[in-house]
Amino acid sequence: MKKRKMKKVATALTLSTTLFAAGGMASANESGNWSLSPEMGAELKSSISASNTPAFVKGNFSSEKIKSEKDVEKFFQANKGTFGINPKKELIFIEKETDELGMTHYTFQPAIQNIPIDQSQIILHVDENDNLVSINGEFHANSPSKVKQSKKLTKSQALNKAWKHIDVDRKQADRKIATPKGETSFLSEDQQLVVLEENGEYSLAYHVTMQFSEPYIANWNVWVNAENGEVLKAVNEVHDVASTGTGTGVLGDTKSLNTYFYNNTYYLFDVTKPMAGVIQTFDNNYRTFGLPGSYMTDSGNTFFSDRQKAGVDAHYYAGEVFDYFYETFGRESYDDRGADITSTVHYGSNYNNAGWNGNQMIYGDGDGFTFTALSGSKDVVAHELTHAVTDYEADLVYEFQPGALNESFSDVFGYFVDSENWLLGEDVYTPTIPGDALRSLSNPTLYDQPDHMNDFEVLPNTRAGDWGGVHINSGIPNKAAYHTINAIGKSKAENIYYRALTVYLTPNSQFTDARQALIQSAQDLYGSSEANSVASAWDSVGVF
Incomplete structure (x- = not known):
């Protein structure tokens, strides 16, 4: 948001x-x-x-x-x-x-x-x-002139209702840790009085957000009726690459790292980027609680041990993704205001996932069969950080078609950052099986995704239903992106996609809105020829 x-x-x-x-x-x-x-x-x-x-x-x-x-x-x-x-x-x-x-x-x-x-x-x-x-x-032309409810709850009462609803002890979530620049907490809260529209019904509500890392990773959005305290909607919007998890193993290559020397210790703590904040990397010691964990450090500034490899990749690729957005679009971190970029590796035991939780990125080590250490894949890191950019720009709702666009834009920018091939997560997915990947932009059907609206999957808005198919149906806009890039080239396509994300898309944009936003962005930047190519790309997947 x-x-x-x-x-x-x-x-x-x-x-x-x-x-x-x-x-x-x-x-x-x-x-x-x-x-x-x-x-x-x-x-x-x-x-x-x-x-x-x-x-x-x-x-x-x-x-x-x-x-x-x-x-x-x-x-x-x-x-x-x-x-x-x-x-x-x-x-x-x-x-x-x-x-x-x-x-x-x-x-x-x-x-x-x-x-x-x-x-x-x-x-x-x-x-x-x-x-x-x-x-x-979103015009809401048929919205009522007044809402039915009156405000009877205070902000603090709404916040308490939200914490009670998710059944988490706030004190446990407010853990503080020491950093090279002082003590900090990784709990973030906010409450705003809003009108919530659901299926044509408009309700006066508090939109409560709670982002924390204990006792689990969370980016809760809870809407509490401002009159009677009823929880109208609650979604934990931790954005992950896929419900089954994504990641890569460490490939054994040597990287140059930006570190920080403090109290006779070197930290994976990068202060060299043109940003107000820092890029910092933590080790969670294979736990599912206690985020962000402990700083990954070394006494000799040589992070060569097996334990450090996942942190090296997370730190290095976070820097590369920052550089991509800064050098290509002039964007200063995911919020364009220089926010800290925080990564945690060694999350959980055999954890087959990576994610952006609204505050930071987390990476599991994989189980060695489905995934290896997920931080080793540049396109996965780019995918997660693009979720953060989307949160601060279009703020695409993480369900149904807007959620599929949220996932697709992360996949597409994963390709823009790491354009070696059309695959996502191929370096870390099923390490014992060469040549496969988590998803493909060029052929989504290889990995059980539709590539045309004729095969769009109508799924329930539950975790088991992939929040209405956000990962599954993203294959359709992904295939449109593939056709676009082939038609006009990567350089023009990335500028068009960035402009659509930051200028035209809005929270509840559907596939057809994304099509028009991309066409308009192409027209703005390059003219009718490129705009027509974008239109043709979406026509080919059945989105008009």
């Missing part, structure tokens, strides 16, 4: 545009009434979407200029009948950003009674001449 201050605000013209929504394509006539394309056999009037699914609006707007959030407020006010939004009551201004192309992006959060609707954004995109060129996001 983006950690930004919110300012209240809220912004217009006569339209002649095209709308891309989850149900198909719609167009607007001069009176501002929307109608779906004829083959859909339905109409959509006086609102962006009949549901609360994301939409993408682009086209020729009027000549009125958008120079500030106040102009955006006037725009929505003038087009109230079309968008179904009262900007003074239903939008909260988040930020205004100008990118390297000279385009300016105004981000708002839909609201009810000035309370933000959670996991939703609306973004307006303005060209270098201050002309509005496109709008996308």
Whole structure:
């Protein structure tokens, strides 16, 4: 989730545009009434979407200029009948950003009674001449003017309800450890009053987040009804490469490491990167509790022992992934503000997994058959750190199609960082079987993933159901990425994917929204030829 201050605000013209929504394509006539394309056999009037699914609006707007959030407020006010939004009551201004192309992006959060609707954004995109060129996001045009509940719980009461619901002792989760720069805790908590939308129902709730490493790795998001204290939804969003785990064994190569000398000891603690924080690596001593563990150290600055190899890889590859994002996009750590990058190796006994838990990365050693030490794979490390980038940008919800996009973008950037082949995790997966991998971008079906919407798997939103198929159905956008990269090349593709992730995608984006976000990013950066190639890539997997 983006950690930004919110300012209240809220912004217009006569339209002649095209709308891309989850149900198909719609167009607007001069009176501002929307109608779906004829083959859909339905109409959509006086609102962006009949549901609360994301939409993408682009086209020729009027000549009125958008120079500030106040102009955006006037725009929505003038087009109230079309968008179904009262900007003074239903939008909260988040930020205004100008990118390297000279385009300016105004981000708002839909609201009810000035309370933000959670996991939703609306973004307006303005060209270098201050002309509005496109709008996308979760519009919530049919949301009520008021929520049914009143706020009776305090933030602290909601936090206590959340801790009780997950059945964890907060004191146990708040373990403090000593670091070369002083003592720190790896417990993080936050509570925000929001409106939660679930299946068309809007509830006043506290969104409570709890990130900790004891007694297990957790990134809990819990929504507590602000009136009666009922837990409406609870998800532990620890992002992992796959439910069965991923990783690599140490390959035996020698690496140059950035370390830190303190009190006659060398630490895997890198202060050399152009960032406010550090890159640091810990050893958890084969436990499933006590994260982040103890610093991996050496008295002679030669980390050669078998015990140290997993830490060497985790530390080195974390630095390489930082360098990739910094040198390619100018991004300073996963939050673009220089946050510490923390890795822990030797997590658990024979643990066949790697993960990002909202605070840090963890790597098991594998059981020697399914996986070897997972930190040895550069694309796995890149996959995990991209989850962190996604958390701070699009904040894609980790379920169903948004969750599959979350996984896919991590896989795709795993390829961009380590483009030796189209495989993910091949260095660490089944070490006794050469040539296989955890997933393939070029041929997802090799590893039981669909590569076309005809084979999309409808699964329950449970852990056993892969949270609605986030790892399984990611094969479809992965195959679209493969076609895109083959058509226009890696350099252009990575810029297009980064722009889509950081500019256009919103928390509940579906596959069709990702398609349009990538097409628009290609158009912004390179023009119609590349945009058409992106469209063709998604057409080939049945996403229109």
